[in-house]
Amino acid sequence: MPRTNGLDRRTFLRGAGSSVLLGTAGMSSLAAGSGLLGARRVAAQPPARPHPPAPDDYDFDEVIDRLGTDSVRWDRAVAQYGDGIVAGMGVADMDFRAPPCVTQALAERCAHENWGYMHRPASYAEAVAAWNHRRYGIEIDPSTLVFTTGVHPGIIAALHTFSPPGTRVLMTTPTYNGFYTDLRFARTVTDDNPMIVDAEGRYSIDFDDFERRARRCNTFILCNPQNPTGNCWTAEDLTRMGEICLRHRCVVLADEIHCDFVTRGNTYTPFATLDPEIVANSLTFKSGSKSFSLAAMKVAWYYSTNPDLLERVKANTRADLSTLGMVAMRAALNEGEPWLDDLLVYIDANHDAAESYIRDNIPGVRYRKAQGTYLAWLDVAEFAERIGAAGTAARESAEGSADVTPEKVVQRWFAERAGVFLNPGPGYGTGGAGHMRMNLASSRKIVELALNNMAEAVAEA
Ligand SMILES: Cc1ncc(COP(=O)(O)O)c(C=O)c1O
Structure with missing residues (x-):
């Protein structure tokens, strides 16, 4: 059963969108006991920029419900694994509201x-x-x-x-x-x-x-x-x-x-x-x-x-x-430069949160903070072994299923048990085996939800 902290996905997304008003209080209930809040409090320093960022200008905590908008990241994940998906952490785009200057120019x-x-x-x-x-x-x-x-x-x-x-x-x-x-x-x-x-x-x-x-x-x-x-x-x-x-x-x-x-x-x-x-x-x-x-x-x-x-x-x-x-x-x-500068601080903190949370709470999965991109390259080799992903892949292939790899088994495992969609590593060529890619360009609430769900699922495995 996917974990949604007691909420179904649509309710969560709707609620999360409005709980921006609650600020960190709203987030703390999601992250309770996760250790993520501690990570969030670390003040991230942005890379040197011509315009110093002002981290409170834009609301990246807002959760935008992208379901039903023909998005690859969310709608395609749901099409593949069903309604249980609560966190689309795959294809490399961002869940944030566009910079106001973009919306205004388009309007x-x-x-x-x-x-x-x-x-x-x-x-x-x-x-x-x-x-x-x-x-x-x-x-x-x-x-x-x-x-x-x-x-x-x-x-x-x-x-x-x-x-x-x-x-x-x-x-x-x-x-x-x-x-x-x-x-x-x-x-x-x-x-x-x-x-x-x-x-x-x-x-x-x-x-x-x-x-x-x-x-x-x-x-x-x-x-x-x-x-x-x-x-x-x-x-x-x-x-x-x-x-x-x-x-x-x-x-x-x-x-x-x-x-x-x-x-x-x-x-x-x-x-x-x-x-x-x-x-x-x-x-x-x-x-x-x-x-x-x-x-x-x-x-x-x-x-x-x-x-x-x-x-x-x-x-x-x-x-x-x-x-x-x-x-x-x-x-x-x-x-849009001030928006991007603020966003970089936020993404940097997402990376920090993911790195420390995974280290402390998800045994068998390792993440070393990326130098660039908003993507986390997770080493899941140990976890894949623990759930016998190679054996499952071999059996399903022998039974006639096409292209089943251990990492696809891991993908399905997290999709079905945690409601989290990740990209399997072998698609990225030689050296991709034993890895999954996780997109961190989301509201911290979604990142926390994904990580909490993964940790709980792994704990029960
Ligand atoms: C390295 C890299 N190149 C190209 C693309 C796709 O570029 P575009 O959206 O401009 O076609 C991506 C998208 O994830 C990418 O990661």
């Missing part, structure tokens, strides 16, 4: 009530360039920006350009599962470079293996910060990868979609700020999908300092943008 544009073809205003590219300059010191000539409906179409265009069908594409793994879909679209195959993981759960690159593979690949998809491990690559790591790729004429496709999410004490180093010769062997892909949770607005872009690479990829790109996407993204970039 103003909707009031016009005409949706004819849009002439993209110069102010849009300028907003993207200004954001990257202001926050990260990246110089982008606005005329070199190519706008796409997502990072995927850009990466697929680049693969079509540089990696002929049947050739291998280098990736450091575990890495974002969506890249494997991009590779299929481009009829290419992966060349997984498994990361080294130490006893503490820290990931690093196996550079010898990386170079061996780079020799036979035309492209390398870099994920910086890395989804799902949360690694923020240092300038030294990036330079080493960049030099190897340059040496072997392997073009770097730098997916930096998660760049705006960095936890306390960590830094995002844009690939585009390395040595110019290394940068000239790359394209960078970004979007508003993560930073402002505009994934369904389809707002992404790519650029390169190398006109040759850029023109060749552009020739394979049908660039596109919608009016509402453009309006939302431009407002976020121009006016």
Whole structure:
């Protein structure tokens, strides 16, 4: 039976939405005995920002009921596991209310009530360039920006350009599962470079293996910060990868979609700020999908300092943008920075809460706080063994069920017994086994509910 602290899901979500007024008193009942409140009291320090955050400006504790809004994160989890799901902690988008500046800009544009073809205003590219300059010191000539409906179409265009069908594409793994879909679209195959993981759960690159593979690949998809491990690559790591790729004429496709999410004490180093010769062997892909949770607005872009690479990829790109996407993204970039700065403090505290709660309350599951992203990469190997997930997977496969892995058994276990939806690790490539990915971009109440339910279910296992 899923645990909802005595409430059914809809009641909980409704109640939680209004219990914002109760402030921490409302939250304490959910977290009672969990140890999470202690973690919440730790004042998180944001990474250094040009605008110092004011943590009380926005209400990230508010619970938004996304059920019935055609959301992948919630509605698809319920479609797969039924009404017992109380915490959709899967696909990487955020549960928070959009920044007020976005809602206001959209409302103003909707009031016009005409949706004819849009002439993209110069102010849009300028907003993207200004954001990257202001926050990260990246110089982008606005005329070199190519706008796409997502990072995927850009990466697929680049693969079509540089990696002929049947050739291998280098990736450091575990890495974002969506890249494997991009590779299929481009009829290419992966060349997984498994990361080294130490006893503490820290990931690093196996550079010898990386170079061996780079020799036979035309492209390398870099994920910086890395989804799902949360690694923020240092300038030294990036330079080493960049030099190897340059040496072997392997073009770097730098997916930096998660760049705006960095936890306390960590830094995002844009690939585009390395040595110019290394940068000239790359394209960078970004979007508003993560930073402002505009994934369904389809707002992404790519650029390169190398006109040759850029023109060749552009020739394979049908660039596109919608009016509402453009309006939302431009407002976020121009006016949403204080919202994002506040949010980073909140997400950082969610990571802290998850790390300490899991350590103290969920035996067999380990979580080492991510350096970046709002994702938690959980090591569930011990727990999977405890519930005999490998044996269950083998038996079900022998009985004819397709693609049952131990991690899918773990996914089902938490969905059915805790009402919590997580993503199974093997989808993220070599090194993903024994792991689950948990999305922490939610009201603290939902994060606490998910963790409490998981702890109770594990205690009874
Ligand atoms: C690393 C990475 N790249 C790309 C995407 C998808 O990008 P978009 O929404 O712009 O298509 C995601 C979404 O989770 C991601 O994590």
